[in-house]
Amino acid sequence: xxxxxxxxxxxxxxxxxxxxxxxxxxxxxxxxxxxxxxxxxxxxxxxxxxxxxxxxxxxxxxxxxxxxxxxxxxxxxxxxxxxxxxxxxxxxxxxxxxxxxxxxxxxxxxxxxxxxxxxxxxxxxxxxxxxxxxxxxxxxxxxxxxxxxxxxxxxxxxxxxxxxxxxxxxx
Numbered sequence: 746x747x748x749x750x751x752x753x754x755x756x757x758x759x760x761x762x763x764x765x766x767x768x769x770x771x772x773x774x775x776x777x778x779x780x781x782x783x784x785x786x787x788x789x790x791x792x793x794x795x796x797x798x799x800x801x802x803x804x805x806x807x808x809x810x811x812x813x814x815x816x817x818x819x820x821x822x823x824x825x826x827x828x829x830x831x832x833x834x835x836x837x838x839x840x841x842x843x844x845x846x847x848x849x850x851x852x853x854x855x856x857x858x859x860x861x862x863x864x865x866x867x868x869x870x871x872x873x874x875x876x877x878x879x880x881x882x883x884x885x886x887x888x889x890x891x892x893x894x895x896x897x898x899x900x901x902x903x904x905x906x907x908x909x910x911x912x913x914x915x916x
Contacts (some may be wrong), residue, residue, distance in 0.1 A: 749849040749852055750808070750817060750856070751808055753791045753795055753806050754791070757791060757806050759787065760787075760813040761782070761787035761791070761806075762781075762782050762784045763837065764814065764815060764837035765782035765787075765835070766781040766782045767837070768780070770837065770838055773835065776898070801820065803818065803819040803820075803861075804817075804818040805853060807834070807836060807846065815834065815835055815837055816834060817832070817850065818832070819832045819857055819863075819866055820832075820833075821863065828863055829866075830857065830863050831866075831869070832853070842876070847883045850880055850881065850884035854866055854884065864912045865909055865911050867909040868909075869895070871896070872906050873903065873904075878908070885910050885914055886908035886909060887908065887909055887910065888906060889907040890907050892905040892906070
């Protein structure tokens with residue numbers, strides 16, 4: 746099985762900018778990213794991920810054909826949720842539908858469950874993002890429910906779906 750994740754490198758910034766300067770990719774993500782997304786934006790993000798607390802921020806480049814084609818991050822929560830972490834990811838549109846992200850999600854979960862005390866990894870894709878929901882299901886996440894009217898994206902109220910994978914699911 747080919748490795749689909751690796752630590753970020755500053756020279757990935759151009760590939761990151763190319764992936765995120767696509768409106769269809771950004772329409773699947775939370776707000777707050779610049780558009781168009783520049784190489785400088787990519788360098789700043791990568792530098793932040795490389796300097797983040799390694800026990801609370803797990804950030805990887807998703808790779809295909811030796812290049813960064815996406816991003817996956819898992820972020821530890823706080824207080825009573827400190828052993829839970831939220832996952833987010835995206836993939837350049839030219840690589841959608843090839844199983845790359847499913848494998849990246851699997852490998853990321855294996856890494857986190859093997860290198861931390863996190864018990865639960867969850868994700869909240871937009872309900873209409875069937876591709877992302879399918880990625881999570883194929884990577885062993887369980888659908889836990891629909892979060893009704895949970896977000897406003899591009900001026901539209903939208904549902905989100907809640908998925909989770911537990912450390913105990915990996916055994």
